[in-house]
Amino acid sequence: MANPMAAEWQLSALQWCSAPEPAANLQQVRAFLQQLPSFKRHLVVLPECALIFGGPEGWQQRYKEPLGQGHWQAQLAALAREFQIFLLLGSFPTQSADPTRFSASSLLFGPDGSLLADYQKLHLFDVQVADNTGSYRESDSTMAGEKVTLADCQGLKLGLTICYDVRFPGLMQQLAAQGMQVLAVPSAFTKVTGAAHWHSLLRARAIETQCFVVAPNQTGKHANGRETYGHSLIIDPYGRVLADAGVEPGWISCRIDLSELTAVRQAMPLWQHNRFNCELTP
Numbered sequence: 001m002a003n004p005m006a007a008e009w010q011l012s013a014l015q016w017c018s019a020p021e022p023a024a025n026l027q028q029v030r031a032f033l034q035q036l037p038s039f040k041r042h043l044v045v046l047p048e049c050a051l052i053f054g055g056p057e058g059w060q061q062r063y064k065e066p067l068g069q070g071h072w073q074a075q076l077a078a079l080a081r082e083f084q085i086f087l088l089l090g091s092f093p094t095q096s097a098d099p100t101r102f103s104a105s106s107l108l109f110g111p112d113g114s115l116l117a118d119y120q121k122l123h124l125f126d127v128q129v130a131d132n133t134g135s136y137r138e139s140d141s142t143m144a145g146e147k148v149t150l151a152d153c154q155g156l157k158l159g160l161t162i163c164y165d166v167r168f169p170g171l172m173q174q175l176a177a178q179g180m181q182v183l184a185v186p187s188a189f190t191k192v193t194g195a196a197h198w199h200s201l202l203r204a205r206a207i208e209t210q211c212f213v214v215a216p217n218q219t220g221k222h223a224n225g226r227e228t229y230g231h232s233l234i235i236d237p238y239g240r241v242l243a244d245a246g247v248e249p250g251w252i253s254c255r256i257d258l259s260e261l262t263a264v265r266q267a268m269p270l271w272q273h274n275r276f277n278c279e280l281t282p
Contacts, residue, residue, distance in 0.1 A: 007258040009156060010039035011182065011212065014046050015232040016249035017220035020055030022063060022072050029076075032251050033083050039255070043153060044083075047216045047232075048090040048104075048163045048188040051076075054222030061141060064093035064102040068115045073107065081113035086153045090186025090216065091121060091162050096143040104142050106160045106186060108151050116153070119160035120145025123168055131192045133226050138164075150178045156258065159211070163187040166201045166215075169208060176209040176271075181258055185215040194229025199241070207239040210264050212256055219247050237264045 014032045018025050029046065036044065051072055052060050065073055072092065080087035087109045093102035104121040122145045124138040148171065149160040159175035159182070166185050175183065183205060189198050194217070206213040212235065219230030230247035234254045243252035265271070 006041070006155065008039075008041065009182075009256050009258065010037060010042040010253060011214045011234055011256055012036050012042065012044045012251055012253040013214050013216035013232040013234060013243075013245065014044065014050075014251045015216055015219050015230060015245045016047075017222060017228070018047065018050055018053035018218055020052060020059055020223050022051040025051045025053075026072075026075055028249075030079060033079060033085070036083075036251060037253055041086075041154060041156070042084075043086045043088065043156070043158070043182070043214070045088040045184050045186055045214050045216050046090045047218045048186045049218065050090045050186070051092060053188065053218065054224045054226060056224065058141070060093040061102055064095055067094045067103075067105060067118060073115070076107070077109045077113040077115065080109035080111060084111045086110055086116075088158075088160075088184055088186065094118075094120075098143050101141055101143040103145060104138075104162060106149075106162055106184070108153070108158070108160070110153070117149055117151035117158075117160065119149035119162070120147070121162040121165065122146075122148075122171065123164045125164045129190055129192050131190055131227060133190070148174050148178075150175055150180055157181045159183045161185050163189060166205060167197075169205065172205050172209050176211060180209065180211050181261055182212045182214060182256075183209060185213060187215060188218040189229045191227040191229045194231065198229055198231060199233070202233055202235055203239045203241070206235040206237060208270070210237045210261060210268075210270060212236060212258075212261075217245075219245075219249065237261055
């Protein structure tokens with residue numbers, strides 16, 4: 001007989017204003033992890049660019065490592081093992097096929113420190129924003145990914161995305177069709193676009209996929225002058241905001257029950273009614 005407690009998980013999202021140097025950010029991660037509630041099945045998600053953010057042009061390139069190797073990835077793996085958590089590093093620069101660019105890789109470490117899954121950001125932020133940065137050209141330094149990643153965390157099906165991906169619901173629909181239960185959206189949303197769209201986009205992705213969403217965001221003014229929005233969120237499958245971190249550095253954490261997904265999907269069977277989708281994988 002299945003253990004009903006196995007459906008219970010702790011979801012946590014960390015939020016702060018990341019600095020250019022990885023060591024300082026790693027200390028911040030450790031300080032937050034020491035404060036989090038303890039639970040056997042605990043997923044902790046860090047923002048996009050959690051360890052390296054706000055440096056001069058080409059700054060991330062100098063820190064890139066081979067996927068699954070290197071000093072900084074080993075440090076995150078050690079934290080996952082020490083705190084016995086599933087730890088998702090929102091994004092980190094890893095080597096790509098183009099030596100002049102890097103891949104923005106989301107890396108999932110298990111409680112034993114092993115690298116369980118990786119995802120390379122598919123949609124790159126090449127846009128104009130009415131803020132003090134103005135023009136964003138992520139593709140100048142970053143190589144777009146080529147795969148969709150649904151990770152398995154001891155039975156929890158976790159969909160991996162990064163920031164700008166949230167504007168492309170087709171990606172989330174693919175993940176949901178494969179059986180996603182929790183969608184991770186680690187981000188560095190700008191202050192301007194965040195105020196306009198952050199809550200709306202994330203609630204919409206939760207509602208249409210009928211999944212939990214955990215979305216940690218960067219916050220504050222960074223060393224290079226870029227401003228990020230904060231308001232890290234945890235959202236339930238009905239689109240209700242369970243926790244909002246506001247704009248100060250800190251963390252949010254919620255106990256969830258994956259069995260809620262069944263009730264929501266039975267009450268409103270979107271996947272049976274949607275004539276554009278395949279059947280949802282049980």
